[in-house]
Amino acid sequence: MAGKPKLHYFNGRGRMESIRWLLASAGVEFEEKFIGTPEDLDKLKNDGSLMFQQVPMVEIDGMKLVQTRAILNYIATKYNLYGKDIKERALIDMYTEGMADLNEMIMVLPLCPPDQKDAKITLIRERTTDRYLPVFEKVLKSHGQDYLVGNKLSRADIHLVELLYYVEELDSSLLANFPLLKVISLTAFRREGSHFPPEVLTVGLRSHHCADLLGPGTPSRVSF
Numbered sequence: 001m002a003g004k005p006k007l008h009y010f011n012g013r014g015r016m017e018s019i020r021w022l023l024a025s026a027g028v029e030f031e032e033k034f035i036g037t038p039e040d041l042d043k044l045k046n047d048g049s050l051m052f053q054q055v056p057m058v059e060i061d062g063m064k065l066v067q068t069r070a071i072l073n074y075i076a077t078k079y080n081l082y083g084k085d086i087k088e089r090a091l092i093d094m095y096t097e098g099m100a101d102l103n104e105m106i107m108v109l110p111l112c113p114p115d116q117k118d119a120k121i122t123l124i125r126e127r128t129t130d131r132y133l134p135v136f137e138k139v140l141k142s143h144g145q146d147y148l149v150g151n152k153l154s155r156a157d158i159h160l161v162e163l164l165y166y167v168e169e170l171d172s173s174l175l176a177n178f179p180l181l182k183v184i185s186l187t188a189f190r191r192e193g194s195h196f197p198p199e200v201l202t203v204g205l206r207s208h209h210c211a212d213l214l215g216p217g218t219p220s221r222v223s224f
């Protein structure tokens, strides 16, 4: 039996977090090798493990995968979270890329120079409420199903829930006009469970009404 996937990244969300979410949702346990010092990163670079000298890197199925999107594509395909045909896959890709655009804006916010931060936050708010969330609310409303594509859990749903957590963290009022997304973002549970450590919160999500967003395996770590 193949060993657990091994995730090489810093001890933070960053570009690895969506990979953690996807694996956790597929019920796959994984190990994390945190890069704690510049020397740790140099070691990986020098031993040839990083194709482009960058992380995330995931050891899985005898490969050392790099490039976040390539890693996500592999996991989504392997665990059947990528639609039933190329049309569903195209939809999933479009939704996912839109989510990735907003996710990226939020992810790099801490790196923003202090004098530009307010303007960036204003832009994120606008993009969230005027460009990105309306798309997903409309999709859910239009077909009345629980999932974005094909009435079945796909990576698009998983990326969406992750994104909604970040939006909520930034400003929960941004979800005010998106009733269907509010349900999916598990706001109420999160409020009740906010004192739990992340692992418990993740387990708790499984018993929630959106439980099948997260599979039966216990992730080694998903941070919120």
Ligand SMILES: N[C@@H](CCC(=O)N[C@@H](CS)C(=O)NCC(=O)O)C(=O)O
Pocket: 014, 015, 053, 054, 055, 056, 066, 067, 068, 069
């Ligand atoms: N396109 C790459 C970008 C990866 C990337 O920028 N990684 C950063 C950490 S988040 C890194 O490894 N920086 C170290 C370096 O470039 O030397 C991906 O999505 O994986």
